[in-house]
Amino acid sequence: MSVFSKTRSADTVVVYVLRRMRTPLIAVISIFAIAVLGLVLIPGVDDQGKPWSMSFLDAFYFVSYMATTIGFGEIPYPFTSAQRLWVSFMIYPTVIIWLYAFGTILTLMQDQTFKMALRKSVFSRQVKHITSPFFLVCGYGDTGHLLAHAFTQKHQQVVVIDNDQNAIHALEIEEHAMDVPALVVDASQSEHLIRAGINHPCCKGVAAVTDDNKVNLKIAINCKLLNPNLEVACRVEDKGIEANMASFGTDYLINPFDIFVQQMVLHLFYPKHYQLHELLTEEDGEHCAFNEVNTQGLWIICGFGRLGETLYQAFLEYGLEVLVIDEVPEEMGAPEGSVRGRGTEAVTLLEAQIKRAVGIVAATSDDADNLSILMTAKELKSDLFIIARQNIRANDALFTAINANEVMQNNKIVAQEVMARLSTPMLYQFISQLRYLAEVEVSNLVEELLRIQNVRELKTWQLVVDIQQTPSVISALDLAATVDLNHLVSLAGEVQLGQPFVVLAIKRGHTLMMHPSADTTIFAGDNILCCGDTRFASRPI
Structure with missing residues (x-):
């Protein structure tokens, strides 16, 4: 099958052009041949008055500029009456046939099928010639945009496919740090995934981040069948489809609602852990303050959908008092005692006892409703802890203006998770185990990170103890010699630059050591998760 696919990919454009141009080409060749043959056979007279016959080259040259109506004159000698009669007879069909052929070429250039075949051919060549590791992003919505931008900012090659022409047009006019090969195709089709490079030796992973769970499922199935060793990260917001993906070994299942709720649990109940999480994952994480949240009191959740239900269950597990507001609580399976309404009206919020609430969650799928809920709630009680769900990236300014304590942005969450899991998988493993670190250890980590100079450029990276990345360590x-983490950090650092980085974890085989002590011995082949000054991220040690 692969042999036929390669042949088809290479020949599609040529075959299509020849098929469309077959009739015009036959007509042009036939008329040109007749005109040239006539000029060669009809005798002429040279400048000495002697009989002369035109060569095939001269005849073809003359017919070429005659047909295109350029008209350089009679060459190499003035024509006889017989020659002029023949030219007069042939000038009309040659010009007409030439215009017909030229018109067919113009029509072909505007033909959508031809354009698509040409784009596919160019795209295939671009992917084929990639020589550095790259990731395939399937879907260029808000999440795909954030991913492509993040990858290219780190000088990581990325390839994009999406079935929306407008999305690919948007990509083509956007500025990225690197060229991004992109194609308008259905990412759920195996032939398109192959064309996009899932079997390419430099392809390191696939991110299925379309807004359709079933499409993401098909992408995962195709990738795991065609290249089982390829890492696949899938966006999924449906529990049934999530279980399906897990059943055949999809590497990373990213449910933005579950992830956001996990972050909220850290924020509300493990504030120091949350500060560390933000330091590691947010560009402005160094500004995260250590603020404890008063969780004791009533929490109101407006909208019992995917976010509302997940948050409700998490709040109950931690013993919080929760009341739900929903337009159709019975249909949504809301708990008994829920208030019927949208939460956008003051009367509904008052019925939900907002005056004694400590926090409110606007969790509907409509941004206008969420903003209205929060504005009304703040008028009724100004000191609420506010959690908002933002559905559309274009509304960033509005949700910034509402000054919520936490805003759930699905696309940003998915993009961050894909980046962490595909480019720095140890960071994902570390964060998933973060809750189990003692608060004293977490506090020490936060203090160490905040002491690092130039904290605005804090970066997390993986370091492998090998000859390429740690030649000094390997030599020792x-x-x-015995080399411990204290020795490793001292080898990397320079006194005038301050402490270079903090070691978050060591992975040895299948064992992950969280926040190892400075005297921990390291060995060749160890994977070390570091966080520190970005200037040290690419330096060999």
Whole structure:
């Protein structure tokens, strides 16, 4: 099958052009041949008055500029009456046939099928010639945009496919740090995934981040069948489809609602852990303050959908008092005692006892409703802890203006998770185990990170103990020396630049050591998760 696919990919444009141009080409060749043959056979007279016959080259040259109506004159000698009669007879069909052929070419250039075949051919060549590791992004909505931008900012090659022409047009006019090959195709089709490079030796992973769970499922199935060793990260917001993906070994299942709720649990009940989480994942994480939230009191959740229900269950597990507002509580399976309404009206919020509430969650799928809920709630009680769900990225300014304590942005959450899991998988493993670190350890980590100079450029990266990344360490190990983390950090740092980085974790085989002590011995092949000054991220040690 792959042989036929390669042949088809290489020949599609040529075959299509020849098929469309077959009749015009036959007509042009036939008329030109007749005109040239006539000029060669009809005798002429040279400048000495002697008989002369035109060569095929001269005849073809003359017919070429005659047909295109350029008209350079009679060459190499003035024509006889017989020659002029023949030219007069042939000038009309040659010009007409030439215009017909030229018109067919113009029509072909505007033909959508031809354009698509040409784009596919160019795209295939671009992907084929990639020589550095790259990731395939399936879907260029808000999430795909954030992913492509994040990857290219880190000088990581990315390839994009999406079935929306407008999305790909938007990509083509956007500024990225690197060229991004992109194509308008259905990402759920295996032939398109193959064309996009899932079998390319430099392809390191696939991100299925379309807004359709079933399409993401098909992408995951195709990738795991065609290249089982390829890492696949899928956006999924449906529990049934999530279980389906997990059943055949999809590497990373990213449910933005579950992830956001996990972050809220950290924020509300493990504030120091949350501060560390933000330091590691947010560009402005260094500004995260250590503020404890008063969770004791009533929490109101407006909208019992995917976010509302997940938050409700999490709040109950931590013993919080929760009341739900929903337009159709019975249909949504809301708990008994829920208030019927949207939450956008003051009367509904008052019925939900907002005066004694400590926090409110606007969790509907409509941004206008969420903003209205929060504005009304703030008028009734100004000191609420506010959690908002933002559905559309274009509304960033509005949700910034509402000054919510936490805003759930599905697309941003998915993009961050895909980046972490595909480009720095140890960071994902570390964060998933973060809750189990003692608060004292977390506090020490936060203090160490905040002491690092130039904290605005804080970066997290993986370091492998090998000859390429840690030649000094390998040399010491070859001499039977013992190297610990304290030695590693001292080798990397320079006194005038301050502490270079903090070691968050070490992975040895299948074992992950969280926040190892400075005297922990390291060995060749260890994977070390570091966070620190970005200037040290690419330096060999």
